[in-house]
Amino acid sequence: MKIEKYNNIAIILHWLIAIIIILQLGCGLWMTDAIKNEETRKVAYEFYKYHKSFGLLILILSLTRLIWRFYHKPPQMPKNMTKIEIFLANSTHIILYFLIIAIPFSGWLMTSSSSFGIATMFFGLFEWPQISFIAELSNKEELNKIFNISHALISRLLIFLLILHILAALKHQFINKDKLINKILP
Numbered sequence: 137m138k139i140e141k142y143n144n145i146a147i148i149l150h151w152l153i154a155i156i157i158i159l160q161l162g163c164g165l166w167m168t169d170a171i172k173n174e175e176t177r178k179v180a181y182e183f184y185k186y187h188k189s190f191g192l193l194i195l196i197l198s199l200t201r202l203i204w205r206f207y208h209k210p211p212q213m214p215k216n217m218t219k220i221e222i223f224l225a226n227s228t229h230i231i232l233y234f235l236i237i238a239i240p241f242s243g244w245l246m247t248s249s250s251s252f253g254i255a256t257m258f259f260g261l262f263e264w265p266q267i268s269f270i271a272e273l274s275n276k277e278e279l280n281k282i283f284n285i286s287h288a289l290i291s292r293l294l295i296f297l298l299i300l301h302i303l304a305a306l307k308h309q310f311i312n313k314d315k316l317i318n319k320i321l322p
Contacts, residue, residue: 139211141319146208149201150320156194157236161295163187168288188247189259195240202233214314228301235294242287245270249280 142150163183170180213222247256248266256264273279308316 139209141211141321143208144322145204146201146210147320147322149197149204151322153194153197153201153236156190156197157294157298160187160190160194161291161298163190164291185257186259188243188256188264191240191243192256192258192264194236195244198233198236198240202237211319214308214312214316216312216314225304228297228304232294232297232301235290235297239287239290239294242283242290246280246283246287249273249276249283251277251280 141147164187167180167183167187170176170183173180213225217225244256244264244267247254248268248270256266258264270276270279305317308314
């Protein structure tokens, strides 16, 4: 049986994760500067609370999407794609999956290794646990710096790959005219 488009669950997860990621990336870039400015610091602290909750939501949704993908075959690539294009598309998707899981996980590691000991409240509903073996380390400042740098670098790599992903989708829609984007539209 030939699959023409992604199923509704995959489509909803794709677009929900995409929207939250774009908002998270913009918010994260703003917060890193805003926290340093006395005039915007208070607002930035509030944004950090929601940034952590939305990051964890991305982690949950991304793991759900990955599991869903294992059990539900995606549609075939257009026939006019070359082997190298198919390889690049598949490789980019694998890296995107890795990054959208790695970024919130690195944020969780940052929070767990923070010396501030501020609890993460998941949208104010409950306290999200820290990673205990990280949180219980006595001298974790260096580890926290590594997680902070990792979080920032992985986020920038994701921005680059998202731009490539969007440009590739636009190329398929307007240059190749193979309607590839229709497979992920509701």
